[in-house]
Amino acid sequence: MRDFKVLKFLDNFRGFFEKLGVDYHIMRKILQVKLIMDGRRVPTAVGGSAKNKNEDKYENGFFKSLWIYGLIGIIIVPFVVMGKNFIFQMSFVFGMLMFMIMTSLISDFSSVLLDIRDKNILFSKPVDNKTLSTAKVIHILIYMFFMTISISGIPLVAALIRHGVLFFIIFIFEIVFMDLFIVVLTALLYLVILKFFDGEKLKDMINYVQIVLSIAISIGYQLIGRVFEISNIKVIFTPKWWQYFVAPIWFGAPFEVILQGNKSIPFILLSILTVVVPIVSIFAYIKLIPSFEKNLQKLNNNSGKSEKRNKVISDVISKFICFNKEERTFFRFASNMMKNEREFKLKVYPSLGFSLIFPFIFIFNVLKDDGLSKLASSKVYLYIYFCALMLPTVIMMMKYSGRYKGAWIYKTMPIKNIANIFKGTLKAFIVNLLMPIYIIECAIFIYIFGMRIFPDLIVIFFNMMLFTVICFRVMKKSLPFSESFGVSKQGEGLIMIPLMILIGALAGVHYFCTTFNYGVYIYMIVAFVMVIAAWKKAFNISLDTINLNE
Structure with a gap:
C-alpha cells in the first residue's frame, strides 16, 4: 500500500500523539487509507479522473488544483510589503486567510469531520474514539495546511524579502496556530450542536449553524476594518475591549511586540491569545473527543420530530x-x-x-x-x-x-x-x-x-x-x-x-x-x-x- 511523504513527516511527532493517548500506528493506517481513497476519487477540483494506470501514480485532484489558491494569494502581497504598521497589515492578512480557510472548511470539510460511515468498519476493530477523531482532524489539517501554504506561499516569499527571516518565521508559526484554531473551534461548535439536539432536528441545526457561521465570518471580516482609524493618511490602532474577541487582531499583535518592540499591555495580551487560545482549544477538544464521537451517533438517529413536508403545496407549485x-x-x-x-x-x-x-x-x-x-x-x-x-x-x-x-x-x-x-x-x-x-x-x-x-x-x-x-x-x-x-x-x-x-x-x-x-x-x-x-x-x-x- 502506497506511503505518503506527509505521513513520513508525521512520524516525527509520534511521541507527542502517544502522550495524548492516541494509538499512532492505527491512526497512521487510517490516514493512509483515507489519502489513498482521496486519490482514487474523481475529484470535483479537476474534472477528470484522478486514477492513472500505474497504481503508484495516483494523483489527488485537490493537490493538482492548488495553483488556483496561489493566484488568490497574490491579493495578500500588497498588505505584507506595504510598510511596517504590522498590527494593521497582518490583521488584514490573517483576516483574509481566516475568511478563505474557514469558508473552505465549512463548505468542503465539515462532511469529513461529521462523517460516521467509517465507524461501521472501524468500530468492529480495536479502534478507540480518540484515535479515530484525531485521524479525522489530521486528515482535514493536511488539506488545510497545503491550501493555506498555497494561499500564503507568495506572501511568505514577499515577507522574507521585505522584512527578513524573523518576520518570516513568526508568519509561519502563526499560520500553523491559525489552522489548528480554526479546525478545533469548528469541531467544538459542532460538539455543542450535537450535545443539545437529536434526530432530524440535529441535521437541520447543523445546516443552520453553517449559514450562521458563514454570516459571522463575513461580519467578523468587516470588523477588522472598524478596528483602525485613518487620520492624515496614518493608520491608528486604538485598543478597545471588544478587539480581544476578533481573532485576526491576535495574529497581528506578535509582529508589533517582537519586531517593533511595542511592550504595551494590550499588544502583549493579544499576542498571548495567539498562542494560548489555540493550545487550550486543542486540549479541550482532546478531552471532549469521547463525548463528540458518542453524540455523533445521533446523526444515525431518525427518531426525533421530523418535519412533515407539505406535499400539497409542492404539487401546486410544480x-x-x-x-x-x-x-x-x-x-x-x-x-x-x-x-x-x-x-x-x-x-x-x-x-x-x-x-x-x-x-x-x-x-x-x-x-x-x-x-x-x-x-x-x-x-x-x-x-x-x-x-x-x-x-x-x-x-x-x-x-x-x-x-x-x-x-x-x-x-x-x-x-x-x-x-x-x-x-x-x-x-x-x-x-x-x-x-x-x-x-x-x-x-x-x-x-x-x-x-x-x-x-x-x-x-x-x-x-x-x-x-x-x-x-x-x-x-x-x-x-x-x-x-x-x-x-x-x-x-x-x-x-x-x-x-x-x-x-x-x-x-x-x-x-x-x-x-x-x-x-x-x-x-x-x-x-x-x-x-x-x-x-x-x-x-x-x-x-x-x-x-x-x-
Whole structure:
C-alpha cells in the first residue's frame, strides 16, 4: 500500500500523539487509507479522473488544483510589503486567510469531520474514539495546511524579502496556530450542536449553524476594518475591549511586540491569545473527543420530530411552474434531494449564508459614510445583485450527491425528453433555495428604500433567471445528483470569473436604465423576453454533451 511523504513527516511527532493517548500506528493506517481513497476519487477540483494506470501514480485532484489558491494569494502581497504598521497589515492578512480557510472548511470539510460511515468498519476493530477523531482532524489539517501554504506561499516569499527571516518565521508559526484554531473551534461548535439536539432536528441545526457561521465570518471580516482609524493618511490602532474577541487582531499583535518592540499591555495580551487560545482549544477538544464521537451517533438517529413536508403545496407549485408530467416529477425529486440530503446541504448551505449577508455588508459601508436619509434615496439597492453570487456555485454542485450510485435510476426511467430533467431540477433550485433568500432580501430592501424599487426588484429577478440559465449552459453537463463529491470543487473555478463579470454587466445595464424615464420598465420587458427565449433554447442538449457515469 502506497506511503505518503506527509505521513513520513508525521512520524516525527509520534511521541507527542502517544502522550495524548492516541494509538499512532492505527491512526497512521487510517490516514493512509483515507489519502489513498482521496486519490482514487474523481475529484470535483479537476474534472477528470484522478486514477492513472500505474497504481503508484495516483494523483489527488485537490493537490493538482492548488495553483488556483496561489493566484488568490497574490491579493495578500500588497498588505505584507506595504510598510511596517504590522498590527494593521497582518490583521488584514490573517483576516483574509481566516475568511478563505474557514469558508473552505465549512463548505468542503465539515462532511469529513461529521462523517460516521467509517465507524461501521472501524468500530468492529480495536479502534478507540480518540484515535479515530484525531485521524479525522489530521486528515482535514493536511488539506488545510497545503491550501493555506498555497494561499500564503507568495506572501511568505514577499515577507522574507521585505522584512527578513524573523518576520518570516513568526508568519509561519502563526499560520500553523491559525489552522489548528480554526479546525478545533469548528469541531467544538459542532460538539455543542450535537450535545443539545437529536434526530432530524440535529441535521437541520447543523445546516443552520453553517449559514450562521458563514454570516459571522463575513461580519467578523468587516470588523477588522472598524478596528483602525485613518487620520492624515496614518493608520491608528486604538485598543478597545471588544478587539480581544476578533481573532485576526491576535495574529497581528506578535509582529508589533517582537519586531517593533511595542511592550504595551494590550499588544502583549493579544499576542498571548495567539498562542494560548489555540493550545487550550486543542486540549479541550482532546478531552471532549469521547463525548463528540458518542453524540455523533445521533446523526444515525431518525427518531426525533421530523418535519412533515407539505406535499400539497409542492404539487401546486410544480403544476404552476412545470409544463408537463416529466418536468414535475424531476421537480419533486430534486426538491426532496435538496431538502433531505445532508452532504449536499453541508456543501451548499454556506453559500446561502454569504448570499444573504453580502448585499447588507456593502449597504452598511455606504450607511456609515452617507447616513440613512441619503441611503434611502440612492440607487444602492442594486447591491442586491450580490445575492446572485451563490448561483454558479450551487448550480455546479447540483450534479453531485453522496448517493450518486442511485443514478442508475435514470437509465430505467422512460424519459421522453432529457431537457425535462434539467428544467425540473433548476426550477426546484429556484423555488427551494433561491426564492426564500431573495424574498427576505426584497422585504428588507423595500423597508429601507420604499416601494419605489419594486419594478427594479422584478428586473433583478428576471436577470437572475437569465443568469441561472447561462450558468447552467456554460458548465459541464451531468445528470443531477449523479456524481460523487470530490475533496474540493475548484475544477470549474475559472468559469466563475467570467460569470461574475457577467452578473456585474447585467447590474451595470440595469443602473444605466435607471438614468432615464421608463428605462427600468423597458429593461423589464427586454429581460422578460430574454428569459423566455433562454429557457426555451438552453435545454436543447445532446446526450453526447452529458457526463453519464457507468
